[in-house]
Amino acid sequence: MASVQPRLPERVATARSLARGCWSAFLDYETPKVIVVRNRRLGVVYRAVQLLILLYFVWVASGARAALSRRYVFIVQKSYQDSETGPESSIITKVKGITVSEHKVWDVEEYVKPxxxxxxxxxxTRIEVTPSQTLGTCPESMKIHNSTCHSDDDCVAGELDMLGSGLRTGRCVxxxxxxxxxxxxSAWCPVEDGSSVSQFLGKMAPNFTILIKNSIHYPKFKFSKGNIAxxxxxxxxxxxxxxxxxxxCPIFRLGFIVEQAGENFTELAHKGGVIGVIINWDCDLDLSESECNPKYSFRRLDPKHAAASSGYNFRFAKYYKINGTTTTRTLIKAYGIRIDVIVHGQAGKFSLIPTIINLATALTSIGVGSFLCDWILLTFMNKNKVYSHKKFDKVCTPRHPSSSWPVTLALVLGQAPPPPSHYSQDQPPSPPSGRGLTSGQGADQPLAVQPPWPCPISVPPEQMVDTFNQHIRERLPVPEPSQQDFLPTNPKGLAQL
Structure with a gap:
């Protein structure tokens, strides 16, 4: 006679049942529940949001070409392209022209630095010349702080001012x-403001020509091009x-550059300033090479209206010897127009990876319309409770003593309930409660199917209901439901919303 297998403890059996239920739930497939709500206002909102999202992504994907020629719209990125910013660039410049001042003729070798x-x-365009400076002693410039004096006691010998011209000797002169x-x-004498002479070179400067030779290279796409035909x-x-x-033909007149920057040439030549020549290489490499052209723009870069630092100037000196012994120099404070050539740009070419990524982003973003409309239905619509009941199915557990927790777990996991020994005639399940209709309630309250146990919003899955109902019918008589306990069977569903 075969030996009888020992019966497992109740807790072990329940744990195994729980593990089997979890594994079964892990392999389940879940799909959203779709409900059609026939409401024109809500439908207009839903389609309008979808249309705006589609227009945005379509404009980003295919409208960038038009945006390059119409910069007043907004900056658009080609989301279907792989892009590269900041091309490798080389710049060569050359200035030509001559001009005159009150004392001499100036050519390129003298007025272009470096x-x-x-x-x-x-x-x-303008210089202040201090000629014939030699090393010696002379009065300090009055522009230096605490340089004025009344006697030798006001001057400290050996004192050195970093903003001054030299080392003080201790004498007041x-x-x-x-x-x-x-x-x-003790310095190069005379100092600058003692005998400087101003000369203006900007009389013919507007006719100077500037050649700007530029070539760029995008290494990712192995594309190169220059700005000379x-x-x-x-x-x-x-x-x-x-x-x-x-x-x-990248040859520009200096007067043309200043004019395009919106500046007055005479004022700029006297005080000096910085003008930027910006070369933009925005290239759509899906098109032919001839469509990739440089775009030039000009603007002033230095602070024009800042009184403390307006204008542009620098100093340099020319050294020579007199009689082969005495070193002499000519100090020049130069005011001029500094040109900064700046190159930037972006190249793009079709690539499958960014296309897929941005297409997925666009399709995902369309879901914003559903989220918005669901929020409106659940928050602002008159019959939002009916919509909530239809949209969400929730599993509700019966209210039993703590000893009946295996029943609750089994019902949640979709398993058969434990033996009916847990129930008795003297302790039936709790009567239904919640939001179901009673005989005295009006038709304005939301309708709900009455389950065999309390469920405030919805009903449990059919398998669980049938299993539990079968068990209840064996123990308790089932009352006949009234006509008001049923949901309307109108085939139009939520058409009344």
Whole structure:
């Protein structure tokens, strides 16, 4: 006779049943519940939100080409392209022209600093010259703080002012002109404001020509291009820049650059300033190479209206010897127009990966319309409780003593309930309560199917209801439901919303 298997304890059996239920629930597939609500106002809101999202993504994906030529709309990114910003760039500049001042004729070698022809250079338009400076002692400039004096006691020998011209000797001497006195210094004499002479070089400067040779390279796409057209050798000798007729002749008049920056040339030549020449290479590499063209813009970069730092100037000196022994120099304080050539841009080309990513983002964003409309229905609609009842199905557990927790777990996991020994005739399940209709309630209250135990919003799954109902019928008589306890069977569903 076979041995009888020992019966497992109740808790072990319940734990195994719980594990099987969890594993079964893990392999289940869940799908959203779709409800059609026939409400024109809500439908208009839903479709309007979807339309706005689609228009945004369509504009981003296909409208960028038009946006490049119509910058007044807004900056748009081509979301279907792989892009690269900041091209590798080289710049070569060359200035040509002559001008005159009160005392001499100036050529390129004298008024362009530095002469190497890089992306930043200055064109001198006015100078203050202090000629024949030699090393010696002379009065300090009155522009220096605490330089004025009345006697030698006001000057400290060996004192050095970092903003001054030299080392003080301790003597108080008459100034270069007038009755004032300043402390004597050991420096290059005479100091700058003692005998400087101003000369204006900007009379013919508006006609100076500037060649800006620029080439760019996008390494990701292996694309290179320059801003000079491949024509005859003498092409650049007879052309000047024109956006319509000669866009690939990068020779600009200095007066044209200042005018395009919105500045007055005479005022700028006297005080100096910084003008930016911006070259923009925005290229759609899905098109032909001829569609990738440089766009030039000009603007002033330095603070024009700042009284403490307006204008632009710098100093340099020219050294020579007299009789081969005495070192002499000419100090020049130069005011001019500094040109900064700035190159930037972005290239894009179709790529499958960003296309898929942005398409998925667009489709996901359309769900915002459903979220918004659900929020409106659940919050502001008159029959929001009916909609909530239809949209959400919740599992409700019976109210039993603590000893009946295996029944609750089994019902939640969709398993068969434990043996009916837990119930007795003297302790039936709690009567229904919640939001169901009673005979005395009006028709305005939301309708709900009465389950065999309390459920404030919805009903449990059919399998659980049938299993539990079968068990209850064996123990308790089931009263006949009234006509008001049923949901309306109108096939139009929520058409009355």
């Amino acid at each position: 002469p190497e022809g890089g992306s930043v250079f200055s064109i001198i 008459p100034y270069y002109h007038g009755d004032s006195k300043t402390c004597e210094v 491949s024509q005859k050798n003498d092409y650049l000798k007879h052309c000047t820049f024109d956006q319509d007729s000669d866009p690939y």
